[in-house]
Amino acid sequence: MLEGATTAPSSGVGGTRTASPQTPLFSARSELSRRYRRRSRAREIATAYALLTPTLLLLSLVLAYPLAWEVWISLTNFSPLNDGPTAFVGVANYRHLLSTEEFWRSATVTVVYAVVTSAAKLALGIGFALLLARPFRGRALVFLAIFLPWAYPASVSVIGWYWTLSPPIPTAYSVFMGTMKYAVDGAFGGGAWAFLSVILFNIWRGSSFIGVFLLAGINAIPPELFEEALLESKSRWQRFWLVTVPLLKPFIALAIFLSLTTAFADLANVWMLTAGRIVFPVVGTHAYWLAIKGGQYGPAAALSLMLVPVLLATLLVLFRIFDSPEATHA
Missing domain, CATH: 1.10.3720.10 (MetI-like)
Known part of the structure; x- marks a missing residue:
């Protein structure tokens, strides 16, 4: 090969050109592939959350609500022995317990x-x-x-x-x-x-x-x-x-x-x-x-x-x- 001569771009089967990483066609295909993967991943995540929704609702009903109610009760003086209404006492119950033998x-x-x-x-x-x-x-x-x-x-x-x-x-x-x-x-x-x-x-x-x-x-x-x-x-x-x-x-x-x-x-x-x-x-x-x-x-x-x-x-x-x-x- 003569020095300074340029090589022709390689061609595929039937004389068609193959897309190199620098061509716009290759970049467009890569962008479409990334978009497809992102959309597929988003659909999988949405499906997973949809399948988890009944379980999350059940856990919220069985666990979260009783726990939240217990936290609220611990901050009050709730008792059937009280004559007046239930009052908010903050962390007084915790302080009292920590001070007892x-x-x-x-x-x-x-x-x-x-x-x-x-x-x-x-x-x-x-x-x-x-x-x-x-x-x-x-x-x-x-x-x-x-x-x-x-x-x-x-x-x-x-x-x-x-x-x-x-x-x-x-x-x-x-x-x-x-x-x-x-x-x-x-x-x-x-x-x-x-x-x-x-x-x-x-x-x-x-x-x-x-x-x-x-x-x-x-x-x-x-x-x-x-x-x-x-x-x-x-x-x-x-x-x-x-x-x-x-x-x-x-x-x-x-x-x-x-x-x-x-x-x-x-x-x-x-x-x-x-x-x-x-x-x-x-x-x-x-x-x-x-x-x-x-x-x-x-x-x-x-x-x-x-x-x-x-x-x-x-x-x-x-x-x-x-x-x-x-x-x-x-």
Whole structure:
């Protein structure tokens, strides 16, 4: 080719010219493609919101309205015992609760109850999940025995626990249980045995759910990762701590949050296992006494809403564990 000569533009099949990125035809096609994608995306978003509308309306009716009503009641002196009309008192109910010894006692008992039961349920749940993750003879029966406490109705099982730990009639083990009750109450104060029975029941019932929940998480992990870990290390503890726990981190975080939520909101089991004799009150039983027994709906609503910041902070911490910045950048 002679120096300085120009090459002819390439042509397509049949002599037609192909559009280069610099031609107006190519730019027009790109603009049309971008418009089509934007419109398609907008239609998908509109369809998604249209499908979500019934659910959002139901949640607004079932959750948002009662929550908003409770927030409003917590800022008033609403009570059936008042002679005059309901008055707005602002945050006076919150200030009054924070200055009472009963609130701090119930808050301390609630935190101890939630932390102890959640730690025990998580430890037992991980053990159950690791046990059921391996095939062995009779695995189906073991799975049924582990999952049965959660599947069985709590209203029935809680009565069985109450009759077992605090026999209302003379039985073969009533003397032994009576001795245990007096020993625990003598060491930790009156009502400690009833509170211990509530803790044991919560652990017995909740650990089965967490075990099956974490088992589902283990089954969702590709088995090739465990096979590679077996080649890297022969130590079961290292494989569990360095491979199983990081892969189960989202499931563990959600299990902890569900456990804490159920423990903070546990009212029925505490009430039934103690036969209404609340010596170690949790926030739920304290709010029940204020509202139902005392008729103080304003302070009771404020007391129940004080759990919200604690649960939101817990959810934030667990979300950071679930979706850490290191994992996002990786």
